[in-house]
Amino acid sequence: MLWLAAYLVASLLGRAVVVGPEKIGLVWPAAGLGLIWLASSNRRLFPIDVALMSVATVFTLAVTEGGFTRSALALSVVVQSVLALWLLRRYVPGVWGTGGRAAFSRLGQYGWALVSVIIAALVAQVLRSVVGTLSGTEETLELLVGRIGRQAAAMATIGIFGLLLGGWLAERRDQDLPPYAPLGRQDAGHLIGIEAVAAVIFVGFWRNPEIPTTYILSLTVVWAALRFSPLVTAGHCVLIGLVSVWMTILGYGPIANVDDPQTRALLAQFFVVILMVTGMTISLIRRQITDTIGRLEHSEAALALRANELDLVMSHLEDGVAIIEEGGRIVHTNTAIRTAFGTRPEQPLEQVAEEGERDGQAFHPDGRPLAESENPLHRALAGEVIDGEEYHHVDGEGVARWLQVSAFPIPHAADAPPRAMIVIRDTTAATTHRESLISFAGTVAHDLNNPLSVIDGWAEALEEDFAASDSPVATRAAPMVQHIRASVHQARGFIQDLLAHTVARDQALDCESIALDNLVKHVAGTRDRPRNGGEIVAGPLVDVWADRVLLHQVLDNLVGNAFKYVERGTTPRVLIEAERIDPGWARVLVRDNGIGIPASQRERVFDSFHRVVPDGYQGTGLGLAICKRIIQRHGGNIRVTENPDGVGSCFEFTLPTNAEALKRATMM
Secondary structure, three states, X not given: OHHHHHHXXXXXXXXXOEEOOOOEEOOOHHHHHHHHHHHHOOOXXXXXXXXXXXXXXXXXXXXXXXXXHHHHHOOHHHHHHHHHHHHHHHHOOOEEOOOEOEOOOOHHHHHHHHHHHHHHHHHHHHHHHHHHHHHOOOOOHHHHHHHHHHHHHHHHHHHHHHHHHHHHHHXXXXXXXXXXXXXXXXXXXXXXXXXXXXXXXXXXXXXXXXXXXXXXXXXXXXXHHHHOOHHHHHXXXXXXXXXXXXXXXXXXXXXXXOOOHHHHHHHHHHHHHXXXXXXXXXXXXXXXXXXXXXXXXXXXXXXXXHHHHHHHHHHOOOOEEEEEEOOOEEEEEOHHHXXXXXXOOOOOOOEOOOHHHOOOEEEOOOOOEOOHHHOHHHHHHOOOOEEEEEEEEEOOOOOEEEEEEEEEEEOOOOOOOOEEEEEEEEOHHHHHHHHHHHHHHHHHHHHHHHHHHHHHHHHHHHHHHHHOOOOHHHHHHHHHHHHHHHHHXXXXXXXXXXXXXXXXXXXXXXXXXXXXXXXXXXXXXXXXXXXXXXXXXXXXXOEEEEEHHHHHHHHXXXXXXXXXXXXXXXXXXXXXXXXXXXXXXXXEEEEEOOOOOOHHHOOHHHXXXXXXXXXXXXXXXXXXXXXXXXXXXXXOOEEEEEOOOOOOEXXXXXXXXXXXXXHHHHXX
């Protein structure tokens, strides 16, 4: 009922604010109030509110000598409000009145709201003119333009202010805040100053109407917009707009001096809208700028915190890290790289040494000097990614170190020189330790094999003596000696597998392009066959990029297993074939006709020391673990499935076919 009463008062006020004998209204505040009314309505009450608004509109025209036809045509105001709200919900969703609970916060939202109310006023009033013409009422272009200006001005000022106020109240209610916000001393002073200046200007209207001081009011709007929120700015614009219209009606102010009533009405409406648009535009832009600055300050603080965290992490890294520009200027370094080059942390490096000033020389693992074009830094500045390349560096004092170097290009601005990040890891201790372990493993294997060779030699001599004797003792002892020799051979195999397992884990890769057909032929020519023979068949094969020694070990292990784990009385047969799959990769298949591997054991069979074969078959459980480690070091995968031929197993593994594929795979 409060909305209905307020709407009736606004409608009657609009009928009272007319100029000239033509009874041309300066404003129609009911249009703006009607938009707020429907915006505040919920889905259940919306049809009832539309009906009440329609009755109130017709009633107002009827009691103010509007006549039946004009009263009916006035329903265009209701159509206009419904259409404006529909457009707002479509183009400005999420704010109060359009399905959300927030006020306008961006200039784009206000722009679409302004366009929506103008379109709604235009469509509704054109429709009214068409219906009026068909019903016999006098319709002119001047009347149409006047009605559009009246309705659009009311919705663009009072209506927009109501939407802002509704959103502000909803936001405070959601935050459990009181429905008011006390002004601080400075804000109160500014507000009093703004209204005082506006009052002085209006007094000027009254005392000397000939002075064109109307547009000086825009200065107070700018002042309010630069200081206050869009809501306060809109309230100020509505207030001075209403006072301006009221004074125009009373005959004061420059607009009141315009003789033509139609022109006078349009100027008044245009003035009020211009004030509102100016204030809202400045206020919303200021708010967006303030919000943006706040977000930037928050982001800057977060980035500064993140930078401090990264600096802390970098300073405690054992790897040396530096960011270097083209030309050699060092942008950033950490402690590890500064101390690595002989400087103290408080004396950071500033420039990479020129070519003639270099202290020492770097070499490839094979002993070749590192050429200038091969320098990881220069390659990274050219856009290449270098990951974990190993170099042997000897400084000017003769100290040799093994370095693992990675380098990556860094994104940079279009007008800035290229940058690269270089990471240097000193692997001297690890390399020395690794080589010591390999040497130790080889020594242990040699030392363990010596007594085994002695035992096997004496056992062989005993076996020959027992074979030449027919005594009962020789007959009983011969099988025992054979068991001794078999145990010796098993121990030798175990030692060799342990050594191979260590080498497969620690030995650096020395990759090259390998023709698999030649490698398979070599394996077939050097592999011992069991007593009942064994066949190695080469199918279609391709070239791969791998370490020749380690790949030979993989194929030899798989062929050896195929020869070892077959049913008694079966002649072993191995088929090796390969094909290209994804760009840069090949798949190798090794099929056998052995005893096979149960499906439940096909994952665990690659674990170290895991054996799934039945009794009667010898093995250490390391062969397939060695194969898996070697394939993974090449960036590939290995698995075992059932042989498609129906008997035995099929080992399938992938290998790169070029250096780039290997580098990409081992970087991940």
